[in-house]
Amino acid sequence: MTYCVGLMLDRGLVMMADTRTNAGIDNISTFRKMFTWSVPGERVLMLMTAGNLATTQSVVSLLDERTKAVDEREPSILAVPSMFQAARLVAETLRGVIAQPGTQGQRAEGTFNATLILGGQIKGGPVRLFLIYPEGNFIEAGGDTPFFQIGETKYGRPILVRAYDRAMSFESVVKLLLVSFDSTVKANLSVAPPFDVQLYEAGSFTLEPGLRIAANDPYYQAISAGWGEALKTALDSLPDFDLGQDHQGAHKAG
Template sequence: MTYCVAIKLDDGIICLSDTRTNAGIDTISKYKKMFTWQREGDRVITMMTAGNLAITQAVISLLNENIEHVEDGIETLYTAPTMFRVAEIVGDAMRIVMGRYGPGLTAAGESSASSIVVAGQRAGGDMRLFQVYSAGNFIEATEDTPYFQIGEHKYGKPILDRVIEPSTPLNVGITAAFLSMDSTLRSNLSVGMPLDVAVMRQGQIGFDQLRRIEEGDEAWAEMSEAWSGALRGAFHEMTQIDV
């Protein structure tokens, strides 16, 4: 399984994903779940995937293959005029792949369910955040729901609900995303490091941050331990409730 979170704020968008796809007594697989495209001054796009790995890999491969054959007149991530159109292109690719492989997976008793988070900005347009489903349809983040989670989302949701609103500063949003991931790592063995981080600042049309956090990262370990200590301290300070 995996955990990916994307947060859309007035100041920008934060994307964070793990790399674990399977966990067992003797089997741990790691695959990149975050993919990026950028053309400086024109557009910046980040996608994160969850669900059936073969399906999502095929969708990303199809999107990249279309870019390589743009001379054939195919509309691509680099020629789409808006981020809404980018989401439609991803949805179209999802439908093609699901139509090709979905029936066979169903017949074999395997789930083909997949989802892709699409985030980015086109020059002259606003930053936008979408979640594309297996059927190729999608929804967009709003002021009421400024973040999306895919994969093992339940452990990382509480802090986002308490902290995140559109006016949240970008650096605070990054911390919230990190703590959301840390909570998930602590509670679910199917989510694991390394982590991929992409931060896109409003109006920048590029990546403010694009990096990987490896297992054993000292700054991450310090943050995780500080958060655990803060939670323990808050728990001990709570007034006892009579029941």
């Protein structure tokens, strides 16, 4: 399984992805799930992947190859005029990979599926963030839905819903994401560090070096321990349930 999150901020974009893949509990590996392309001063694109590893690697390889070849029949992600067109290109590539011979049929449909998050900015347009489905369709983040998750989403979502704010700094968002990822790691063995982090400052058209946060990173360990203690303190501060009180709507069994 996988856990990836992409968030839109007033300041730009933040993307984080875990690196664990597994084909059963005795076959666990580490693979990068975040990929980037850029033309300094003109465009920055970031892609995160979840799903079948063979499918996602094929998609990324095809996108990479097209950036190095000049063929109008095979448009490049470095040449499309807008983020919308970039999302269309990635979606069509994903759909084409899944439709290849050997990946068809009811059983293969689920086996070879993948879901992607694409974010970035192309000169002349705003920062945009897309969630791309295996069928080749996609949706865009906006004011009501300012972030996307893919993979094992349910455990880390509550903290994002409660604490996310578009005005947050990059530093605060990385802290928030580490809490979200740590909650997922604690609940699901198929998600694990190291975590890859990519920040993009809106309007910079410059891709900063990515960060990798390992399991033994002192800050991550402090966040993990501190969040656990903070939850315990918060729970202890709430009043205990009164079994003797007449609670409206409650009834005793028997």
